[in-house]
Amino acid sequence: GSPNVLEGNYVDTLNDRANFKALLAEFRTQLNAYGAQTGRDYLLSAFLPANPADITAGGWNDPAIFNSLDYGNVQGYDLHGAWEPTLTGHQGNLYDDPADPRAADRRFSVNKAVTAYTSAGVPARKLGLGLAM
Numbered sequence: 001g002s003p004n005v006l007e008g009n010y011v012d013t014l015n016d017r018a019n020f021k022a023l024l025a026e027f028r029t030q031l032n033a034y035g036a037q038t039g040r041d042y043l044l045s046a047f048l049p050a051n052p053a054d055i056t057a058g059g060w061n062d063p064a065i066f067n068s069l070d071y072g073n074v075q076g077y078d079l080h081g082a083w084e085p086t087l088t089g090h091q092g093n094l095y096d097d098p099a100d101p102r103a104a105d106r107r108f109s110v111n112k113a114v115t116a117y118t119s120a121g122v123p124a125r126k127l128g129l130g131l132a133m
Contacts, residue, residue: 016057016058016059017058017059017062018059020058020059020060020065021059021062021064021065021068024044024046024065024068024069025067025068027044027068028044028067028068028069031044043070043071044068044069044070045069045070045071045072045073046069046072046073047072047073047075047130048060048072048073048074048075048113048117048127049075049113050074050075050076050078050079050108050110050112050113051108051113052105052112052113052116053105055113055116055117056116060072060117061116061117061120061121061122062120063120063121063122063123066122066123066126069126070126071126071127071128072117072122072126072127072128073127073128073129073130074110074113074114074117074127074128074129074130075113075130076092076110076113076129076130076131076132077091077092077130077131077132078091078092078132079091079092079093079108079109087101087102091132092110092131092132093108093109093110094109094110094111095109095110095111096109096111096112097109110129114127114129
């Protein structure tokens with residue numbers, strides 16, 4: 001979800017972080033129980049947003065959720081797109097573009113996204129990177 005209140009992307013910042021953490025813990029509990037029945041291990045992964053404001057608002061950078069997740073894939077694409085009718089830019093830039101006219105908190109990059117996770121204490125070994133093809 002997004003605090004930017006895009007349709008379908010609303011974040012309840014008062015409750016979503018705790019609810020999300022509880023949901024992932026329940027998924028992990030259920031997968032472990034099912035694995036005990038089948039004799040197999042099951043991985044739990046998640047798509048991780050790239051916008052630092054969304055990362056924080058949704059609780060994605062809480063290291064405790066990675067006790068439930070085996071890994072997360074950080075969005076490394078769609079950093080620009082058709083929703084910006086007067087702006088073009090790299091779809092999956094590794095670093096911030098100093099020529100980007102948007103405010104600093106609206107400029108996205110792979111580096112900025114990954115740093116938002118690791119600086120909050122998420123282990124780098126638990127992060128993958130999704131790339132555009």
